[in-house]
Amino acid sequence: MSNEANSRKRRRESYNVDVRQVEIYEDLASEKDEVRLKAAHELVSRFTPESKPTEEQINKTLQRLFRGLCSGRKAARIGFSIALTEVLSQVFALIQPAAESSAVKVSDVIQAFLSVTSVSGNTSQELRDHYLGTLFGAEAIIKSGILFQPGVPSQEWDRIVAALVDLGKAKPWLREECGWILWRALYELASRNADAKYPESVIEIINSKDLVKSPEGVAIWLLVQDSFPTAKLPQELWRYNNDPLDRRDMSTLVKIMKQASEAEEGSQSASSGVWNSKLHFAWDAILKRVHDTKSGEDKQDKRDKKMRKESRISFEEFWKEVVDNGLFAASSSEERKYWGFSLFMKILDEAPIQRAETIFTKNLIRCLINQLAVEDRYLHRMAVKAAKTIQKRVSTEPEFAAAAVNGLLGSSGSFQFDQITKTKTVEKIVIEAGPQSLKKIVQLLGRLVASPGTDEIKAASAGRQYLADLFVSVVRSRSSAGEEFGPILQDILSVLVRFAYFGGEQEKQELIAKPQLSQTTQELFRNRITSCLNSVVSNINDPAEVAYKVVRQIRDYQKSEEYGKFIIEIDGAIAESVEAAFKSLKKLSSKVKHDGSNSKDASIQAFRLVYSLTILQVYNGDADAVSMLDELAFCYSKFWGDKKSKKEDKSDASNALVEILLSFASKPSKLFRRMSEQVFGVFAGQITADGLQSLISVVEVKENLAGQREMFDQQDDEDEEMEDAGSLDSDDDSVEVIDADDASDEDEDEDENEEEEDDEEELAAFDAKLAEALGTHRADQDLEGDESSSDADMNDDEMEAVDEMLVKVFKARRQATSKKKDKQDAKETMTNFKNRVLDLLEIYVKKCHASILALDLVLPLLRLTRKSAVKQISQKASDILREYTRLCKGNAIATLVAELGQEDADEDGEPAIEPVWDLLRAVHKEAMLSGPAAHSVSASQASVFLVKVLVAHDKQNIAGVVDIYAETRKAQMLNNKCHVQPAFFTDWNNWCVNAGKTMKS
Structure with missing residues (x-):
C-alpha cells in the first residue's frame, strides 16, 4: 500500500518543462516557411558559445530532432532537418577539433541517428516515415560538415554512406534521392579539394551493392573521375578504359539509362523499378561530360594515361544511341519517351545552336509527329510542350530557326509536318526566323519542292502546295520588316518562278524536279507569286522594282533554259510586244535613278508597276493582257517617250490608262486591286472627264446578268428578255417626280421578288413537264378522262419515247439551274467590280476634291x-x-x-x-x-x-x-x-x- 502511494506520489512530482522549447518543436513542423525558419533560428541560438549549452542539453535536443525527422505530420521533416543541420554545425563549431575525446562525439551522434531512425512500426505509413527520416537525417548530417572536420574518423562517413546506399537498395523509390545526396556531397568536397578517401569509399560501397551500373552510379563515377584525379577506382568495372562513356560500350550505357542493367534478367539490383516523371540527375552529369569532350582531360591523363580522347563518346553519338535509339525506340515505353521529350526540351533550353541542331533525330521526330497528330495520345500534351519549346527558342534566338526547320522537315522529319500534325509549328518558326536563318530555310524549302521525298504524285502535290503556302506566309510577315529581308523575299519569288513557269529536262540533273510538277501545281505556284506580290505592293516602298525583277527573271530563265523549257506558249507577235515592253521598262528604270523629282519618280514607279504586272499576265497566258501591253506602250510614248506630244495626246493616254486600270480592277485578285489603287492614286490628277466617265459608267449599271453583259460586251442570243435589260442610264431626269418615284418603287419590288418568283415558276414548269413525260399528275390536281388509261402497260416504243422525254425534261432543268447560277455569279461579279471602282473614286475624291x-x-x-440592290454598295x-x-x-x-x-x-x-x-x-x-x-x-x-x-x-x-x-x-x-x-x-x-x-x- 505504501509502495503504491509512493509511486503515485512520484508521478505527481513537478518537472521543469521548457514551454518555449516545446513551442519551438511545434513550430518546426509548421507548414509556413517563415514560422519554421524562425523556430529553427531560435533553437540554434540556444547553442551559441554565449549560451554555453551542456552536454545533456545537446544530447536531448539531438534526440528530439532525430525523432522529429521520423514524424509524418505537416512539414516536420523539412523543419527538423534544417534545425538539425544548423544545430550540428553550431555544436561542433564549439569543439576544436571535433575529436573523439571531446564531450560530444560524432560517433555518438551517428549512432543516435541510426538508432532512432532504424525501421520500426507495423504499418506501411510508419515504415515510410522512418525511411524518409533516415534520408533527411543523413542529408542534414552531411550538410552540417561534421563528418569532414579534422579528427573525425572516415568510418563515420562510411556509416552514413552505407545507410544511404542500403536505403536506396532496399527502397527503389528513394534510390535517386539517396544518390543525389551523395553526388552533391562529393561535388561540395571537390570544390574544397577534400581528400580522395571520401569518393573512394562511396565507389567501394555502391560497388559492393551492385549499384555502380545504375544511373546514380554512373553520375557519381563520372564526378569522381573528373573532380578527384588522385582517387583510386576499382578496375575492370567498365569494359573499356574503365569509362562508362566509352563509345565501344554504348549498349551498356543505353541499358543503364533506360533503368535496366546488363544483369536485368537475373537481378533487379540496378533497376529502380519505379518511374518518375522528373528527369534523373544522372542525365545532367552525362550531358556535362559529352557537351564538352575536353572535360577532365588533363586529370584523366594523370589518372590513366592509356585512356585515349578519341574513345570517348561524342554528343552526337550519345544522343543518337542513348536517346534516339534508346528512349525513342519503337519498342520503348511511353514513360521512357516522356524522358526523351524532357531531354529534348532541356537541350533546346540550354545548349548552344551547334548542339541543339543535332537533336532532331529520326525516331524522336517520328514520335513527335505521331503524338502531335492525335489529341488522345498518351504523350500528346508533352509533344505540344516540346513543339512550343522549339518555337520559344526561335523567338528568343531567331537564327535557330534554320536548324529547327531542317530538323522538322529535312531527312529526319517530314515535309508535311504541319499537315500531318494539324498544327502551324513550322509556319510559326519560319515567320520568326532571322535574316541569315531565313535564307537557309528558303534554300531548304526550294530543295524540298524539287525533291519532296516521295514518288507518289498526289502526296508530292499536297506537300508542294504546303511549301508554296509557307513561302507566302514568309512574304506576308516579312515584306514590311525592313530592307534586310528584301533579298530573301526576292529569293522566294525566284524559287516560285522556277517551278511555276519551267519544266521538262534540265541541263543539270540536280535541278530536275522528282516527281515532275503537274500543271495544277505549276498553276498553283503562279497564283502564289501573285499572292506574294500582293503583300509586296502593300508593304514596301518600291514594289515596282520587285515586280520588274520577277518578270525579268522569267525572261532570263526562258532564254537560258537553265530550269527547263518555258511552259507558256508565246508566239512571235506577243514576244515582240513583250520585248518592247522590257525596253520601255529599262528606260523608265534609268529615269528613276537620275530624276530627282519625287512626283515624277512616283508616276514612273507606278507606271513601271502596272507595266511589269501586265507582262506577268502575258506570261500567265492572259490573252487580254497582250492588247493591254500595246495600250501601255501608247501611254508610255505619250507620257515619257515623245517630248513633243500635245496635251490632247496625253489626255488620250490618261484615258487609256484608266481603261487598263479598270481591266485590272475587274479581275478577282487582291494584287490587281491594290496595284490599280496605287497607280490610280498617282495619276488621279491627270484623269480627264472622259476617264472619269469611264469609272462612272461602271457604277451606273445594275448588279445583274444584263449589267455584266453591258459592261463586258457579252452577248447571249438565247436570253434577251426585257426584264434583264436596262440600266441606270435609262433614267430620264426630265420625267415628272411622280413617274420617277413609281419607277423606283417598281424596281425595288422587282429586285426583292424576282428571285423568289423565278424559283416558283421554274419549279412549276419542271413539275408540269415531268408529269407530261410520265403521264401522271400532281397530287393536288384532278386527272380528267379515263383513269384506267394511265395504268395500261406500255410497249417498248412507248417506253423509249418516255425516256427521250425525260432526258429533255432534265436537260431543260439543268439549263434552268445553270442560268440561275449564272445570274448569281453575275451579281457577285458586278458587286465586286463596283466595290473596286468605288475604291478608285474614293481615292479620286481624297486627292482631287x-x-x-x-x-x-x-x-x-x-x-x-x-x-443599288446591294446594301454595301449603297452605303x-x-x-x-x-x-x-x-x-x-x-x-x-x-x-x-x-x-x-x-x-x-x-x-x-x-x-x-x-x-x-x-x-x-x-x-x-x-x-x-x-x-x-x-x-x-x-x-x-x-x-x-x-x-x-x-x-x-x-x-x-x-x-x-x-x-x-x-x-x-x-x-x-x-x-x-x-x-x-x-x-x-x-x-x-x-x-x-x-x-x-x-x-x-
Missing part, C-alpha cells in the same frame, strides 16, 4: 445610294459622297470656284457656273425620291455643298438657291409622291443661320 471634274461624281453617287457610295462634301470646304471650295471662273462659256453662251445650277436642281429631284435613309442624308449633304459653291461664286446666287428650295418645299406639301425628308430642310435652315451671319458682317 477641289477639281471641277469631281462635281460629275455627285449625281451618280447619289443615284447609286438610292438604286459605300453614301460614304464617298459624305467624304467629298467634308473635304471640299474653305480653301478647297475657293479653288473650285476659281477653276469655274476660268472655264469658258459653252457653245450656247451659258456661263460655266450654269451646270452647277443644273446639278443642284437634279439633287433636289433625287431628294424627292424614296430611298434608304442614307440616300436622304446624302442628298441633303450634296445640296448644301452645291449651295456653298454657288454662294462662294457670287453672293447674289442666294436668291436662286432660295427659289429652288422653295420649289422643293412646295412639292413636299402638294405632291403625295414627294418623299423628301424633314431633315433636308433642317440642314438647309442651319446653314442659312450660320451663313447669314457671315454675309451680313
Whole structure:
C-alpha cells in the first residue's frame, strides 16, 4: 500500500518543462516557411558559445530532432532537418577539433541517428516515415560538415554512406534521392579539394551493392573521375578504359539509362523499378561530360594515361544511341519517351545552336509527329510542350530557326509536318526566323519542292502546295520588316518562278524536279507569286522594282533554259510586244535613278508597276493582257517617250490608262486591286472627264446578268428578255417626280421578288413537264378522262419515247439551274467590280476634291445610294459622297470656284457656273425620291455643298438657291409622291443661320 502511494506520489512530482522549447518543436513542423525558419533560428541560438549549452542539453535536443525527422505530420521533416543541420554545425563549431575525446562525439551522434531512425512500426505509413527520416537525417548530417572536420574518423562517413546506399537498395523509390545526396556531397568536397578517401569509399560501397551500373552510379563515377584525379577506382568495372562513356560500350550505357542493367534478367539490383516523371540527375552529369569532350582531360591523363580522347563518346553519338535509339525506340515505353521529350526540351533550353541542331533525330521526330497528330495520345500534351519549346527558342534566338526547320522537315522529319500534325509549328518558326536563318530555310524549302521525298504524285502535290503556302506566309510577315529581308523575299519569288513557269529536262540533273510538277501545281505556284506580290505592293516602298525583277527573271530563265523549257506558249507577235515592253521598262528604270523629282519618280514607279504586272499576265497566258501591253506602250510614248506630244495626246493616254486600270480592277485578285489603287492614286490628277466617265459608267449599271453583259460586251442570243435589260442610264431626269418615284418603287419590288418568283415558276414548269413525260399528275390536281388509261402497260416504243422525254425534261432543268447560277455569279461579279471602282473614286475624291471634274461624281453617287440592290454598295457610295462634301470646304471650295471662273462659256453662251445650277436642281429631284435613309442624308449633304459653291461664286446666287428650295418645299406639301425628308430642310435652315451671319458682317 505504501509502495503504491509512493509511486503515485512520484508521478505527481513537478518537472521543469521548457514551454518555449516545446513551442519551438511545434513550430518546426509548421507548414509556413517563415514560422519554421524562425523556430529553427531560435533553437540554434540556444547553442551559441554565449549560451554555453551542456552536454545533456545537446544530447536531448539531438534526440528530439532525430525523432522529429521520423514524424509524418505537416512539414516536420523539412523543419527538423534544417534545425538539425544548423544545430550540428553550431555544436561542433564549439569543439576544436571535433575529436573523439571531446564531450560530444560524432560517433555518438551517428549512432543516435541510426538508432532512432532504424525501421520500426507495423504499418506501411510508419515504415515510410522512418525511411524518409533516415534520408533527411543523413542529408542534414552531411550538410552540417561534421563528418569532414579534422579528427573525425572516415568510418563515420562510411556509416552514413552505407545507410544511404542500403536505403536506396532496399527502397527503389528513394534510390535517386539517396544518390543525389551523395553526388552533391562529393561535388561540395571537390570544390574544397577534400581528400580522395571520401569518393573512394562511396565507389567501394555502391560497388559492393551492385549499384555502380545504375544511373546514380554512373553520375557519381563520372564526378569522381573528373573532380578527384588522385582517387583510386576499382578496375575492370567498365569494359573499356574503365569509362562508362566509352563509345565501344554504348549498349551498356543505353541499358543503364533506360533503368535496366546488363544483369536485368537475373537481378533487379540496378533497376529502380519505379518511374518518375522528373528527369534523373544522372542525365545532367552525362550531358556535362559529352557537351564538352575536353572535360577532365588533363586529370584523366594523370589518372590513366592509356585512356585515349578519341574513345570517348561524342554528343552526337550519345544522343543518337542513348536517346534516339534508346528512349525513342519503337519498342520503348511511353514513360521512357516522356524522358526523351524532357531531354529534348532541356537541350533546346540550354545548349548552344551547334548542339541543339543535332537533336532532331529520326525516331524522336517520328514520335513527335505521331503524338502531335492525335489529341488522345498518351504523350500528346508533352509533344505540344516540346513543339512550343522549339518555337520559344526561335523567338528568343531567331537564327535557330534554320536548324529547327531542317530538323522538322529535312531527312529526319517530314515535309508535311504541319499537315500531318494539324498544327502551324513550322509556319510559326519560319515567320520568326532571322535574316541569315531565313535564307537557309528558303534554300531548304526550294530543295524540298524539287525533291519532296516521295514518288507518289498526289502526296508530292499536297506537300508542294504546303511549301508554296509557307513561302507566302514568309512574304506576308516579312515584306514590311525592313530592307534586310528584301533579298530573301526576292529569293522566294525566284524559287516560285522556277517551278511555276519551267519544266521538262534540265541541263543539270540536280535541278530536275522528282516527281515532275503537274500543271495544277505549276498553276498553283503562279497564283502564289501573285499572292506574294500582293503583300509586296502593300508593304514596301518600291514594289515596282520587285515586280520588274520577277518578270525579268522569267525572261532570263526562258532564254537560258537553265530550269527547263518555258511552259507558256508565246508566239512571235506577243514576244515582240513583250520585248518592247522590257525596253520601255529599262528606260523608265534609268529615269528613276537620275530624276530627282519625287512626283515624277512616283508616276514612273507606278507606271513601271502596272507595266511589269501586265507582262506577268502575258506570261500567265492572259490573252487580254497582250492588247493591254500595246495600250501601255501608247501611254508610255505619250507620257515619257515623245517630248513633243500635245496635251490632247496625253489626255488620250490618261484615258487609256484608266481603261487598263479598270481591266485590272475587274479581275478577282487582291494584287490587281491594290496595284490599280496605287497607280490610280498617282495619276488621279491627270484623269480627264472622259476617264472619269469611264469609272462612272461602271457604277451606273445594275448588279445583274444584263449589267455584266453591258459592261463586258457579252452577248447571249438565247436570253434577251426585257426584264434583264436596262440600266441606270435609262433614267430620264426630265420625267415628272411622280413617274420617277413609281419607277423606283417598281424596281425595288422587282429586285426583292424576282428571285423568289423565278424559283416558283421554274419549279412549276419542271413539275408540269415531268408529269407530261410520265403521264401522271400532281397530287393536288384532278386527272380528267379515263383513269384506267394511265395504268395500261406500255410497249417498248412507248417506253423509249418516255425516256427521250425525260432526258429533255432534265436537260431543260439543268439549263434552268445553270442560268440561275449564272445570274448569281453575275451579281457577285458586278458587286465586286463596283466595290473596286468605288475604291478608285474614293481615292479620286481624297486627292482631287477641289477639281471641277469631281462635281460629275455627285449625281451618280447619289443615284447609286438610292438604286443599288446591294446594301454595301449603297452605303459605300453614301460614304464617298459624305467624304467629298467634308473635304471640299474653305480653301478647297475657293479653288473650285476659281477653276469655274476660268472655264469658258459653252457653245450656247451659258456661263460655266450654269451646270452647277443644273446639278443642284437634279439633287433636289433625287431628294424627292424614296430611298434608304442614307440616300436622304446624302442628298441633303450634296445640296448644301452645291449651295456653298454657288454662294462662294457670287453672293447674289442666294436668291436662286432660295427659289429652288422653295420649289422643293412646295412639292413636299402638294405632291403625295414627294418623299423628301424633314431633315433636308433642317440642314438647309442651319446653314442659312450660320451663313447669314457671315454675309451680313
